[in-house]
Amino acid sequence: MDFLTNPFATALLFFYQLLGNNVILTIIVFTVIIRMLVFPLTWQQLKSSKAMQKIQPEMKEIREKHKGDREKQAAAQMELYKKYGVNPFAGCLPLVVQLPILLGLYGAITIALAASPLQVLDVSHRLLVPGLANLIPLQNRFWIWNLGQPDTTFILPILVVASSWIQQKLITPVNPGADPKDPSVQMSRQMTIMMPLMIGFFSIQFAAGLSIYWIVGNIIGIVQYALLGKVDVRQAFGLKKRETPALATANGVPRLTSETMPKISKTGDVINARPQREKVAPKNGKTAPEIEIVPPRTVTTFDAKPRAKAKPRSK
Amino acid sequence: MTPYPNVCEYKIPVRNFKALIGLAVLVLILTGCSSVVTGESWANLSTDGKYIYAAYKEQVFKIDPNPSASVPSDRRPVLWLKKLTNNPHFYAAPTVSEDGTLYVGSYNRAQSALYALRAENGGVVENWRIPTYADKVVSPATIAGDMVYIGIGDKGVRGYNRKTGLEVKFDGTNYGVWAKPLIIGETLYISSLDHYLYALNPTTLEQKWKVDLGGAAADAPAYDGAGTLYIGTWNSELVAIDISGEAGKITSRYKTKNWVWSSPAYEDGALYFGDLSGTLYALDAKTLAEKWTIPPEAEVPGGIRGRVGIAKNITVVRTVNGQAQTEVIPTMIVYGTEGKKAYAVDADKKPLWTSALVMSDRILSDILIVGNSAVFTTMSEDQLVVALNLSSGQRDWQLRLADAQSVFQPTSQP
Numbered sequence: 001m002d003f004l005t006n007p008f009a010t011a012l013l014f015f016y017q018l019l020g021n022n023v024i025l026t027i028i029v030f031t032v033i034i035r036m037l038v039f040p041l042t043w044q045q046l047k048s049s050k051a052m053q054k055i056q057p058e059m060k061e062i063r064e065k066h067k068g069d070r071e072k073q074a075a076a077q078m079e080l081y082k083k084y085g086v087n088p089f090a091g092c093l094p095l096v097v098q099l100p101i102l103l104g105l106y107g108a109i110t111i112a113l114a115a116s117p118l119q120v121l122d123v124s125h126r127l128l129v130p131g132l133a134n135l136i137p138l139q140n141r142f143w144i145w146n147l148g149q150p151d152t153t154f155i156l157p158i159l160v161v162a163s164s165w166i167q168q169k170l171i172t173p174v175n176p177g178a179d180p181k182d183p184s185v186q187m188s189r190q191m192t193i194m195m196p197l198m199i200g201f202f203s204i205q206f207a208a209g210l211s212i213y214w215i216v217g218n219i220i221g222i223v224q225y226a227l228l229g230k231v232d233v234r235q236a237f238g239l240k241k242r243e244t245p246a247l248a249t250a251n252g253v254p255r256l257t258s259e260t261m262p263k264i265s266k267t268g269d270v271i272n273a274r275p276q277r278e279k280v281a282p283k284n285g286k287t288a289p290e291i292e293i294v295p296p297r298t299v300t301t302f303d304a305k306p307r308a309k310a311k312p313r314s315k
Numbered sequence: 316m317t318p319y320p321n322v323c324e325y326k327i328p329v330r331n332f333k334a335l336i337g338l339a340v341l342v343l344i345l346t347g348c349s350s351v352v353t354g355e356s357w358a359n360l361s362t363d364g365k366y367i368y369a370a371y372k373e374q375v376f377k378i379d380p381n382p383s384a385s386v387p388s389d390r391r392p393v394l395w396l397k398k399l400t401n402n403p404h405f406y407a408a409p410t411v412s413e414d415g416t417l418y419v420g421s422y423n424r425a426q427s428a429l430y431a432l433r434a435e436n437g438g439v440v441e442n443w444r445i446p447t448y449a450d451k452v453v454s455p456a457t458i459a460g461d462m463v464y465i466g467i468g469d470k471g472v473r474g475y476n477r478k479t480g481l482e483v484k485f486d487g488t489n490y491g492v493w494a495k496p497l498i499i500g501e502t503l504y505i506s507s508l509d510h511y512l513y514a515l516n517p518t519t520l521e522q523k524w525k526v527d528l529g530g531a532a533a534d535a536p537a538y539d540g541a542g543t544l545y546i547g548t549w550n551s552e553l554v555a556i557d558i559s560g561e562a563g564k565i566t567s568r569y570k571t572k573n574w575v576w577s578s579p580a581y582e583d584g585a586l587y588f589g590d591l592s593g594t595l596y597a598l599d600a601k602t603l604a605e606k607w608t609i610p611p612e613a614e615v616p617g618g619i620r621g622r623v624g625i626a627k628n629i630t631v632v633r634t635v636n637g638q639a640q641t642e643v644i645p646t647m648i649v650y651g652t653e654g655k656k657a658y659a660v661d662a663d664k665k666p667l668w669t670s671a672l673v674m675s676d677r678i679l680s681d682i683l684i685v686g687n688s689a690v691f692t693t694m695s696e697d698q699l700v701v702a703l704n705l706s707s708g709q710r711d712w713q714l715r716l717a718d719a720q721s722v723f724q725p726t727s728q729p
Binding site for chain 1 (some may be wrong): 459491529550591618628
């Protein structure tokens with residue numbers, strides 16, 4: 001990986017010099033730049049993932065239809081892919097290309113945050129621009145952290161786990177209509193839990209500056225998906241949509257309840273909306289009587305005049 | 316609407332579990348490919364003229380460099396080995412005082428301390444209050460009378476009274492101090508990674524002056540005895556500083572090909588040192604004019620990290636026109652490289668010998684001249700300490716860490 005790590009480490013030091021010897025800012029800016037550069041690949045991966053999600057119901061039908069017959073299942077799936085122009089491996093190739101780049105960035109940050117003599121000796125052999133040597137060692141101190149050492153406060157690893165989990169939830173939401181027993185759904189849920197925990201475990205072991213890289217990378221991922229309009233917070237976190245309460249009925253006749261009764265403020269203004277009228281199916285051939293509800297007049301002063309009485313409609 | 320089922324209700328199917336394990340292994344492997352360097356160190360040596368003291372990982376041990384009937388001829392007896400508590404990790408060479416106390420600081424980030432042991436038997440010095448604020452010590456200790464000084468890996472310098480434990484400190488550096496503090500007269504000199512050379516009052520550690528070297532300095536300066544210090548920097552320079560006045564003043568600089576990690580050795584008006592390109596330099600000390608340079612060996616390139624060793628009046632056997640001739644070399648310069656070889660040349664650049672055996676791993680330590688041997692350490696625990704005969708370059712003896720550990724049981728812990 002030296003063919004990527006060494007240029008990245010050199011570039012990182014260049015940015016460090018440019019950004020006033022600020023390590024945190026350097027890590028953030030460099031991560032943003034690299035993630036922007038690989039964004040076309042990320043977009044490709046996302047498109048493929050969405051396409052696969054769209055055809056999941058039909059995939060499920062195929063699995064049920066050809067249960068027990070793997071060959072027919074596979075053939076039918078291939079047909080489905082052809083029909084929709086979906087390549088099941090299209091999501092893998094961008095990931096395969098992205099991975100070395102991101103690992104190179106990860107390695108470069110590790111190298112640049114060299115703290116011990118042996119680590120600094122390693123840095124000395126990697127710089128492609130000798131003039132940057134006078135920047136070594138980097139100013140690793142930031143607030144309570146030495147960015148070249150693991151974070152013993154665990155604040156950053158916790159943030160890594162949290163941001164990773166949120167990103168996972170947002171970019172791989174579960175389809176509300178998906179069968180929970182579907183293996184792909186189960187796998188997706190397990191990944192949502194396991195991956196952040198694993199990354200958090202690694203972040204405890206390694207330099208705190210790498211945690212900054214992870215957190216920034218996760219935030220960028222979330223922002224990218226949000227800007228593309230692909231984030232559905234409600235669906236991702238299983239929040240149910242707020243439903244308006246149905247009208248209670250008695251013998252088929254809509255009846256106002258305390259929730260649906262119009263409310264009047266002390267100044268005479270109507271507070272809640274006009275109650276919904278729910279149509280009731282006729283019973284025994286008889287049409288249910290409809291009651292027209294007339295909301296009180298909106299007045300700003302107390303009106304001593306009596307309200308108009310509700311007039312039943314003639315049949 | 317069907318509510319989301321609780322994922323915990325589901326048992327993980329075997330094939331998904333295997334997939335998860337596979338993914339975890341893959342992540343571990345890929346993470347291993349990301350050049351993360353673990354907290355290793357090279358062993359460092361010092362000598363009191365008679366014995367050799369080494370510090371490596373969490374161990375400190377004492378070696379008798381003379382042959383003994385108790386061990387094979389290609390080994391040397393380890394007189395004691397001590398494993399210290401609190402999981403220390405030593406980068407610094409031990410320092411032994413005249414009264415037989417050994418001081419060594421550790422690098423461990425959680426429990427760093429400056430340890431004091433009896434050089435005779437490795438026993439703990441009674442009533443030595445281990446300073447708890449000695450954080451990531453890389454610098455060897457300097458002993459001056461009742462005081463012991465160490466550079467702190469994060470920032471500054473500490474001085475401790477060896478009898479009372481009283482601490483004085485200087486936190487005026489912006490980065491850590493890896494170099495051994497140097498006392499000349501009434502001044503303590505500190506080379507810092509923040510590019511400065513500081514001159515301090517040894518009693519109070521108050522700053523007298525500082526001078527910008529232009530690059531990080533990781534080793535103590537060399538002194539010519541006539542008011543000039545010489546320091547190598549990571550900015551690929553050797554810098555000469557005149558300290559005879561009220562404040563230090565840089566008089567000249569010499570540009571090298573790569574980082575200069577260790578300070579030069581001063582001998583007979585000349586400076587000898589190496590840089591991380593593997594080039595050996597000989598300069599005139601007064602003018603810093605280049606006398607000669609030796610490039611690295613093409614087949615086994617590697618930087619020179621440690622200080623060179625200077626040996627005087629060594630008899631070597633040379634083959635001239637097919638005939639063996641003995642010759643007394645007034646000044647022999649010995650150096651080791653990351654290319655796993657050690658070399659010897661004379662003051663006129665004539666090569667004397669190259670180590671007959673390629674070492675198992677890199678030579679990163681300073682070269683110590685003990686008796687008729689050049690002693691150094693490698694990164695391999697199978698050749699942790701190696702001694703080469705100065706006359707021939709042949710291996711006199713070597714020490715495996717396992718041999719030392721098997722012979723001696725750790726004594727009681729401090």
